[in-house]
Amino acid sequence: MFEAIAFYLFAFLTIAMFFITVTTSQALYALSALAAGMIFISAFFFILGADFLGAVQIIVYTGAVMALYAFGMMFFDTTREVKEKQGNKYIIVGLATLAAVMVVVIFAAPIVSTNITASYPMLEGAGNTQEVGIVLFTKYLVPFEVAAIMLLVAMVAGIVLAGKKMDLSLTLMSAEEIKLMDEEINKKVLS
Amino acid sequence: MMEIGLNHYLVLSTILFAIGLVGIMRRKNLLLLFFATEILLNAVNVGFAAISHYYGDLTGQMFAFFVIAIAASELAVGLGLLIVWHKRHGTIDLDSMSSMRG
Numbered sequence: 001m002f003e004a005i006a007f008y009l010f011a012f013l014t015i016a017m018f019f020i021t022v023t024t025s026q027a028l029y030a031l032s033a034l035a036a037g038m039i040f041i042s043a044f045f046f047i048l049g050a051d052f053l054g055a056v057q058i059i060v061y062t063g064a065v066m067a068l069y070a071f072g073m074m075f076f077d078t079t080r081e082v083k084e085k086q087g088n089k090y091i092i093v094g095l096a097t098l099a100a101v102m103v104v105v106i107f108a109a110p111i112v113s114t115n116i117t118a119s120y121p122m123l124e125g126a127g128n129t130q131e132v133g134i135v136l137f138t139k140y141l142v143p144f145e146v147a148a149i150m151l152l153v154a155m156v157a158g159i160v161l162a163g164k165k166m167d168l169s170l171t172l173m174s175a176e177e178i179k180l181m182d183e184e185i186n187k188k189v190l191s
Numbered sequence: 192m193m194e195i196g197l198n199h200y201l202v203l204s205t206i207l208f209a210i211g212l213v214g215i216m217r218r219k220n221l222l223l224l225f226f227a228t229e230i231l232l233n234a235v236n237v238g239f240a241a242i243s244h245y246y247g248d249l250t251g252q253m254f255a256f257f258v259i260a261i262a263a264s265e266l267a268v269g270l271g272l273l274i275v276w277h278k279r280h281g282t283i284d285l286d287s288m289s290s291m292r293g
Contacts, residue, residue, distance in 0.1 A: 004193045011203050018207060018230050022214030027222060034226050041233050044200070048244040050252050057236075060259050065229065065266055069222075072270045076222060076277055089217075096212035100205045107238060108201065121247050135249045136256070143253075147260040154264030161271025185279065 006047055014040040027073060035066045051128040200241030207234035221273055221283040225266065232262045 017037035021030045038061040045054035126134075136144055211234060214227030236255045243251025277283050 001193060004195050007195045007199060014203075015206055015210065018210045021226050021230065022210055022217070022223075027220070030223055030226055034229065037230070038233065041237060044203075044237055045240050048200075048240050050240045050243065050255075053236075053240060053252050053255055056256065056259060060263055061229075061233075065263060068266055068270060069225075072222065072273065075274050076283055092213055092216045093209075096209045096216060099212055100209040103208060103235075104201055104205045104238075107242070121249075131249055132252060132256075135253060140253050143257060147257055151260060151264050154267040158267035158271045161268070162274045 003047060006043070010040050010043045010047075013037075014044075027076075031066070031069055031073065034069075035062050038062045038066070049128060052132045197241055197245040201238060204234050204238035204241070207237065210234075219285050221276075221285060224285075225269060225273075228265075229262065232258055 014037050017033045017040060020033040021037065024030050024033070039058060041061075042054040042057040045051075045057055208231060211227050211230035214230060215224060218224045218227060236258055239251040239255040239258070241251075243249060243255075273283055276288075280287055
């Protein structure tokens with residue numbers, strides 16, 4: 001009963017928030033709606049008993065990812081209204097729905113065709129975090145380490161890409177200096 | 192109706208995935224395209240967690256963790272590239288990236 005109420009409430013809220021994210025013309029509204037939607041998604045994980053996944057969702061998505069997006073938005077001119085692609089709306093919605101249904105069919109086909117059994121069944125008397133730890137550090141140890149290296153590579157790439165010319169401040173430079181810098185950059189791009 | 196089963200979660204996952212795909216197809220601004228990508232990844236995560244719960248198998252949750260890790264690293268690299276592009280060209284619209292068009 002309560003599970004059903006919680007499911008429908010959070011389903012409605014999540015769909016509404018993500019709908020705002022893809023339809024609004026203000027980038028700031030899109031960011032706030034996306035952050036709210038991420039938190040509501042974590043509610044599903046708590047309902048499903050995946051406590052650790054829900055906590056990770058809140059920490060990583062609404063903590064780290066949203067902070068990074070907010071940081072990125074400071075670089076871009078986001079006060080302007082966002083221009084939209086002018087296309088046939090029915091084609092877009094139809095293609096999106098078709099593709100999403102196909103993804104679900106791909107997931108559901110093995111369930112329908114064979115009786116799948118749990119290869120890593122949940123342990124009795126262990127909390128979700130403990131179970132996750134046991135499976136993650138036995139069966140999925142190698143993917144875990146590969147993911148760690150991938151995150152390190154992404155961190156180095158982010159610092160190298162975004163950190164260029166961080167020592168220059170466009171607000172403290174005079175107009176001539178900025179003009180000179182622009183010309184230099186144009187020369188580099190053209191050559 | 193009152194009993195929430197696996198199909199409810201799969202339908203929800205489909206709806207969220209469709210919303211994300213609509214966002215990808217109608218957005219021109221690259222930052223908002225990134226938002227739509229995050230929606231896609233979250234929709235898949237809901238499906239993984241639901242299957243994991245209803246079959247008593249932890250593999251779905253494991254894959255959801257790796258999806259979250261991939262989303263975080265994709266965002267770091269993508270945002271770095273976006274900042275470089277914005278510094279060079281002053282815009283992050285998709286139309287400004289058609290320099291190879293004849």
